[in-house]
Amino acid sequence: MNNLNKNCAICGFLASKKFQIVETEYWKVDICQNQEYLGRSYVTLKRHCPDLSELTDMEWSDLKQLIIILEKVYKKTFDAAHFNWTCLMNDAYKENPPFPHVHWHLRPRYSHNVEFADIIFKDLEFGHHYARSTDRILDLPEKDLLKIVAEIKKHL
Amino acid sequence: MNNLNKNCAICGFLASKKFQIVETEYWKVDICQNQEYLGRSYVTLKRHCPDLSELTDMEWSDLKQLIIILEKVYKKTFDAAHFNWTCLMNDAYKENPPFPHVHWHLRPRYSHNVEFADIIFKDLEFGHHYARSTDRILDLPEKDLLKIVAEIKKHL
Numbered sequence: 001m002n003n004l005n006k007n008c009a010i011c012g013f014l015a016s017k018k019f020q021i022v023e024t025e026y027w028k029v030d031i032c033q034n035q036e037y038l039g040r041s042y043v044t045l046k047r048h049c050p051d052l053s054e055l056t057d058m059e060w061s062d063l064k065q066l067i068i069i070l071e072k073v074y075k076k077t078f079d080a081a082h083f084n085w086t087c088l089m090n091d092a093y094k095e096n097p098p099f100p101h102v103h104w105h106l107r108p109r110y111s112h113n114v115e116f117a118d119i120i121f122k123d124l125e126f127g128h129h130y131a132r133s134t135d136r137i138l139d140l141p142e143k144d145l146l147k148i149v150a151e152i153k154k155h156l
Numbered sequence: 157m158n159n160l161n162k163n164c165a166i167c168g169f170l171a172s173k174k175f176q177i178v179e180t181e182y183w184k185v186d187i188c189q190n191q192e193y194l195g196r197s198y199v200t201l202k203r204h205c206p207d208l209s210e211l212t213d214m215e216w217s218d219l220k221q222l223i224i225i226l227e228k229v230y231k232k233t234f235d236a237a238h239f240n241w242t243c244l245m246n247d248a249y250k251e252n253p254p255f256p257h258v259h260w261h262l263r264p265r266y267s268h269n270v271e272f273a274d275i276i277f278k279d280l281e282f283g284h285h286y287a288r289s290t291d292r293i294l295d296l297p298e299k300d301l302l303k304i305v306a307e308i309k310k311h312l
Contacts, residue, residue, distance in 0.1 A: 051238065052220075053227045060220045064211070071209045082207065082249060082256060086242040093238060093267065094283040100238060111249065127250040129288050 003047035010101035011048050019145060021152050026059040027066050031149050032105075036131060036138040037084075038114050038121040039074050039152060043104040050100045052087060069156070070106060077155040078116065080108035084130050117147045159203035166257035167204050175301060177308050182215040183222050187305050188261075192287060192294040193240075194270050194277040195230050195308065199260040206256045208243060225312070226262060233311045234272065236264035240286050273303045 004011040014028060021029040021041060032040040043066065049055060055063075067085070074080040084107040092100035107130050110123040119140075125131050140148075160167040170184060177185040177197060188196040199222065205211060211219075223241070230236040240263040248256035263286050266279040275296075281287050296304075 051227060052241065053224045055220070057217070057220070061213070061216070064208075064213070064216045068209045071207060082245060082254075084242070084244045084246070085208065086240070086244075088240045088242075088285065089238060090240070090265070090282075090284055090286075093265070098238075109246070109249070126246075128246055129244065129290075130246075132285050134285075 003049075005048040005099055005101070008048050008099040008101050010044060010103060014044065014046060019149060021149055022066075022069070022156055024062050024066050026062045029066070029070065029106075031145050031152075033139050033145065034133055034137050035121070035140050035145070035148065036133075036136050037107040037109060037123060038078055038116065039080065039106075039108045039148065041070075041106050043070075043106055045102040048099075049102050051089075052102060055102065073152055073155050074108040077152050078108065078110070078114050079112070081111040081126070082109050083107065084109060116151065117144050119144065159205075161204040161255055161257070164204050164255040164257050166200060166259060170200065170202060175305060177305055178222075178225070178312055180218050180222050182218045185222070185226065185262075187301050187308075189295050189301065190289055190293050191277065191296050191301070191304065192289075192292050193263040193265060193279060194234050194272065195236065195262075195264045195304065197226075197262050199226070199262055201258040204255075205258050207245075208258060211258065229308055229311050230264040233308050234264065234266070234270050234277075235268070237267040237282070238265050239263065240265060272307065273300050275300065 019030045021031060026046055028044045028046055030042050032042055071083055086105045089100040092098040109126055111126055114121045175186045177187060182202055184200050184202055186198050188198055190196060227239055242261045245256040248254040265282055267282055270277045
């Protein structure tokens with residue numbers, strides 16, 4: 001993989017396929033350990049790029065196709081009602097100089113409880129802003145994360 | 157304007173130019189009353205469309221050009237450090253049936269205080285998740301909002 005930055009924590013994570021749901025030519029999707037919203041995941045650009053303004057047209061258009069795929073698969077797999085997409089990159093600005101790397105947080109939102117892998121997932125904030133990870137955490141062990149990934153992959 | 161939905165609160169707001177910063181063929185940008193992050197604004201699709209998956213290729217590509225314009229103008233006008241882009245549409249799901257309408261929240265983020273219109277704007281959460289409007293509000297009167305809009309427009 002080219003165009004990586006040795007100072008960037010996110011570049012360092014791109015090689016790992018363990019928690020990967022899907023990848024395209026330009027983007028990689030991985031399940032997030034905090035599953036307070038079932039299926040919550042990261043959508044990460046596969047090269048180091050500091051902001052949305054600098055994405056290429058190909059990367060931008062590939063992202064649109066990926067959004068279509070992901071929204072469809074989450075509706076099919078867990079009956080998600082809608083989606084919160086955020087591109088923030090705040091953490092990078094804790095450092096000086098910062099090394100931001102474009103990535104999205106995808107939180108599927110649910111109008112009803114979903115039972116999966118013997119866990120009942122509740123979207124306690126449905127219709128409202130998502131809970132930040134400082135408010136509500138549902139960190140799952142690896143075995144449950146991998147079950148969620150496998151279930152989503154079945155419907156891709 | 158075509159393709160509006162009479163049940164949608166956002167469609168109803170599209171005609172107003174009062175707090176508009178800029179518009180493109182497909183998107184309209186308006187200043188938000190809550191200026192806890194100086195320049196915070198809404199980027200709204202000019203037709204009723206319920207989710208990102210259903211944007212046309214033209215709308216998606218126009219959004220990318222607008223992101224470039226806005227990030228540049230906020231850096232130039234107020235020296236913003238970076239940007240939080242979110243597409244949530246939670247409010248629509250308070251209703252049943254919901255009438256979501258694609259729009260983005262743009263929060264410029266600042267590593268330093270900015271004085272403008274005799275107000276000192278502080279990004280108290282820089283490097284961290286933005287404060288939700290339930291946490292921190294800086295609702296400005298119309299005259300100050302219009303000063304901010306005018307200042308941004310100068311640099312467009």
